[in-house]
Amino acid sequence: MRATFNTLFGRLFGLLLVAIVLAHVLAIFWFHHYGRPPPPPPEAFVEQPDGTLKPLHKEPRPWFSGPLVPLTFQFISLIIAAWYGAKLLSRPIQRLSAAAERLSVDLDSPPLVESGPREARQAASTFNLMQKRIREQVSQRARMLGAVSHDLRTPLSRLKLRLEQIEDTRLQGQMRQDLDDMIGMLDATLSYLHEQRTSETRHWLDVQALVESLSENAQDQGRDVQFSGTCTPLQVQPMALRSCLNNLIDNALRYAGMARVELADSRGALVIRVIDNGPGIAADKREAVFEPFFRLEGSRNRNSGGVGLGMTIAKEAVERLGGHLSLEDTPGGGLTAVMWLPRG
Incomplete structure (x- = not known):
């Protein structure tokens, strides 16, 4: 039973049920005390000289004894319950949206706190798992590309040394330019990967x-x-x-x-x-x-x-x-x- 009311549906249903029951209990109590009065007893009439009966003067009923007060309370209580229920429904979505926005800016943003009703905990757990997998994939890709870029520098450097053995000056210059371009691309790639991995504080x-x-x-x-x-x-x-x-x-x-x-x-x-x-x-x-x-x-x-x-x-x-x-x-x-x- 406790697990049922630990869900978002259970909490919202219980909230509305309590609000409706309390509103009706108050209405019953109110009408019990301020409802339609019983018919007046015989002694409440006075016989007039002409033989007619005239009712005794009665105190007016207070203004709050009518149905306006309990109906107003019912209306207000249901509005409060609906407002709180909507807030209860939207809160996990707002938390998830804020976490997704933080994740779009920084993959190392703190994970969601897995608390609240069961649906909210499941959503937070799934989001945290997704963030962890994305971070691992990005890190793995960066390590792989970084290793490839770094390892390619060695044979390219050897090629530059061997260019000195080429007698054709024009061909040597063209090949040296191509190698310089390749080394420049590798350096830029390593710099780019470093920028992606860096998580700098503000x-x-x-x-x-x-x-x-x-x-x-x-x-x-x-x-x-x-x-x-x-x-x-x-x-x-x-x-x-x-x-x-x-x-x-x-x-x-x-x-x-x-x-x-x-x-x-x-x-x-x-x-x-x-x-x-x-x-x-x-x-x-x-x-x-x-x-x-x-x-x-x-x-x-x-x-x-x-x-x-x-x-x-x-x-x-x-x-x-x-x-x-x-x-x-x-x-x-x-x-x-x-x-x-x-x-x-």
């Missing part, structure tokens, strides 16, 4: 100081990087944000030779724009550039550097911070990367 960060530092470092290296705007500190994953900004700035420098970083702060969010005046990207290709190893033809290809992981790393870093990254046209020509980061 800290308050002076984003304005970070952007100023990145701009000044680039200027010291002779690069054209400008900075404007102000903002207050933001709670972020510092390494993830730095990685994202570095990739966006490097992307702008690679294809346009310049970059301009603008900060636009508000109460709800911080918007960071990385602007260039390069060739830009067609609107129908902007989502595709966030795919791993995707490269556009023309100016944005392997010959200009990169292996197609920079934008992927940047997008995933922003999403781990709860924001989103999009690409827009720069007025006058070029590409603008818009990073939206929520506050709170």
Whole structure:
């Protein structure tokens, strides 16, 4: 019997049953005391001189003795029971929804507490098992790709040494370029996998100081990087944000030779724009550039550097911070990367 009422159905049914029984018991009790009065006794009439009987004056019944009070109580009690029952039904769904949202941002988010009615415990247990399996699969995939990428570096390094024995200078240069591209792809893959495995805690960060530092470092290296705007500190994953900004700035420098970083702060969010005046990207290709190893033809290809992981790393870093990254046209020509980061 106890197991039956430990289910969501049992709790809701019991709640409504108790509310209905209490409402009816009160109604019966009320009408028992304030119901229709019995007929008056004979002595309650006074004989008039003309021989007629006149009833004695009776005290008026109180206003609360009518049916309005018990009916109002029944109505209110049923409304409260329905409200609490709906809350009882929606609470496990809200907990599951919040856990799914945390999981979409961080695979290492804490598991659901397996408490409450039987259905809620089963749902929490299933969700925790799913989270564990996803985490194991991602970790296994990362280990496998990392091992393959790492092990390939050794034969590629040997090939670079053996290139010195080739007498054809032109062929040697072409093969060295191909090997450098392959090694660059392996390094980028390892960096990408490291970004995926990293579970960084959030800290308050002076984003304005970070952007100023990145701009000044680039200027010291002779690069054209400008900075404007102000903002207050933001709670972020510092390494993830730095990685994202570095990739966006490097992307702008690679294809346009310049970059301009603008900060636009508000109460709800911080918007960071990385602007260039390069060739830009067609609107129908902007989502595709966030795919791993995707490269556009023309100016944005392997010959200009990169292996197609920079934008992927940047997008995933922003999403781990709860924001989103999009690409827009720069007025006058070029590409603008818009990073939206929520506050709170």
